[in-house]
Every structure is written in structure tokens, then in C-alpha cells.
Amino acid sequence: MSSTLKPPVSVQDHFEGPIDAAIELLEFGDYECPHCGRAYPIIKAIQKKMEKKLKFVFRNFPLAESHPHAVTAAIAAEAADRQGKFWPMHDTLFENQRDLSGQSILNYARFIGLEETLFMKDLHQAELRNRVEADFESGIRSGVNGTPTFFINGNRYNGSWEPAELFTYLQEVLTEAE
Numbered sequence: 001m002s003s004t005l006k007p008p009v010s011v012q013d014h015f016e017g018p019i020d021a022a023i024e025l026l027e028f029g030d031y032e033c034p035h036c037g038r039a040y041p042i043i044k045a046i047q048k049k050m051e052k053k054l055k056f057v058f059r060n061f062p063l064a065e066s067h068p069h070a071v072t073a074a075i076a077a078e079a080a081d082r083q084g085k086f087w088p089m090h091d092t093l094f095e096n097q098r099d100l101s102g103q104s105i106l107n108y109a110r111f112i113g114l115e116e117t118l119f120m121k122d123l124h125q126a127e128l129r130n131r132v133e134a135d136f137e138s139g140i141r142s143g144v145n146g147t148p149t150f151f152i153n154g155n156r157y158n159g160s161w162e163p164a165e166l167f168t169y170l171q172e173v174l175t176e177a178e
Contacts, residue, residue: 021055032067060135069100079122
């Protein structure tokens with residue numbers, strides 16, 4: 001099983017934080033996965049603590065067999081990206097992951113201020129479905145088989161993602177990088 005990220009993070013990925021941050025934390029996630037939902041506020045807190053020392057990257061890994069709305073939610077985030085609102089949609093989907101029905105996703109698009117007609121059109125673009133599938137394939141090539149799965153500076157992280165443990169590990173990686 002691979003322990004390195006394939007392909008490495010590029011400017012085409014969705015990321016928050018400085019492009020050249022000392023620490024790159026990548027999550028393969030599924031918007032409907034309860035474990036990803038539990039990890040979401042942990043990652044937000046770590047981003048706040050580490051500020052400019054951390055770049056957080058998100059790649060879609062929808063587990064469609066277990067989560068019937070995961071692919072649509074991932075495509076919705078990609079559609080929101082076309083209007084410059086990937087992260088607001090990402091956050092809204094995780095904050096409301098118990099209801100990812102089509103109507104709810106449209107309501108979330110309205111809530112974050114997307115132009116509705118364009119959003120609806122983009123939801124049906126093959127290019128966006130292909131983007132989600134490419135993220136998923138990247139996960140498979142990187143040895144991902146569940147969500148959330150994290151990579152730190154391109155290497156798979158197999159430790160606990162409980163707040164104290166993950167933050168401590170990131171601090172250790174940061175110390176080694178400096």
C-alpha cells in the first residue's frame with residue numbers, strides 16, 4: 001500500500017493557507033462521512049492555531065456505496081468553485097452534512113450567495129464530475145481506502161486525528177522543517 005501522495009499537491013488543488021507553508025496537510029474526504037464531519041472542526045481549529053505555517057488541502061473521496069449524496073455534494077463544491085466559493089460551500093456542506101439532498105444543496109448555494117442558474121448548470125458539467133473522479137483516483141493511487149485519510153507533506157499520516165495528537169504531530173513536523 002502506498003504511503004506517498006500521488007500526484008503531489010499542485011496549484012489545481014483546493015487549498016487554504018500560504019502556497020509555500022512549512023506544513024501541508026491534505027485530507028481525502030467525503031462530505032457525507034460522519035468521521036469526516038467529526039474531523040472538520042478539528043482541522044478548522046488546527047488551521048487557526050497554525051495560521052500561516054499550514055496549508056490545508058482538500059481532495060474529494062466520495063464513498064458513493066455508503067453515502068448516496070457524497071458525489072453530488074462533491075460536485076456541488078466544485079460548481080461553487082467556479083464562482084470562487086469552494087471553501088464556503090465546503091464548510092456549509094460539512095456543517096449541514098445530515099441533509100445533503102438536492103434541494104438542500106440548492107439552498108446552501110443560495111445561502112453562500114451563488115448565482116443559482118449558473119450553479120445549476122455547472123452541477124451537470126462532465127468536467128466537474130471528472131474532477132471529482134480524478135481526486136478519487138488520486139486517493140486510490142495513494143492507498144486511500146476510507147475517509148478521512150490525511151497526508152502531511154506528501155506522506156500518509158496513520159496516527160490519531162484527535163485534536164491534541166494531530167496538533168502535536170504537526171508541531172513536531174514543523175520543528176523538523178525549520
